[in-house]
Amino acid sequence: MKPELEAEIRSFFPHPRRAIAVLATADAERGFSPEARPVTLFEMNWRFYVATGSGTRKARELSAHPKAAALVMFRKGNHSGYLRICGRAEPIEDAAQRQRIADEAGYDLKGRWKGAGDPELSFFRISPARIEYMRPGDEDAKDVTADLDAGAAR
Secondary structure, three states, rough: OOOHHHHHHHOOOOOOOEEEEEEEEHHHOOEEEEEEEEEEEEEEEEEEEEEEEOHHHHHHHHHHHOOOEEHHHHHEOOOOEEHHHHEEEEEOOOHHHHHHHHHHHHHHHHHHOHHHHHHOOOEEEEEEEEEEOOOOOOOOOOOOOOOOOOOHHH
């Protein structure tokens, strides 16, 4: 694990444990058409989570075809960079665990839902198979999965 790399990447998150990301899923109902939309991505010790309404297309897509990718883009001066997480999405059913994730991320569930146990709320953990990081100003992304000890998240 490389603490300098962790600190560098986290410095681009507007909140220490969450950022707006583009979540990519596959829509099995439409021939596995790729779908992308903005979500709030939570990060705790290089474990990644998204919360969404249980009845949304993204929840249905993640349940039917659990492969996903999340992309967080950021800028430093005139340069852009990104963090891309690719892996398997797994539902988080335990209300206490969901509440812990939201609390650590500083995310107010009650603004939209009745709390962590609300049946209208779905949480998914994206277990990374690969994490890519492109430092602003670099030409290419690098696989940093091993550097971030993301294997522990599986």
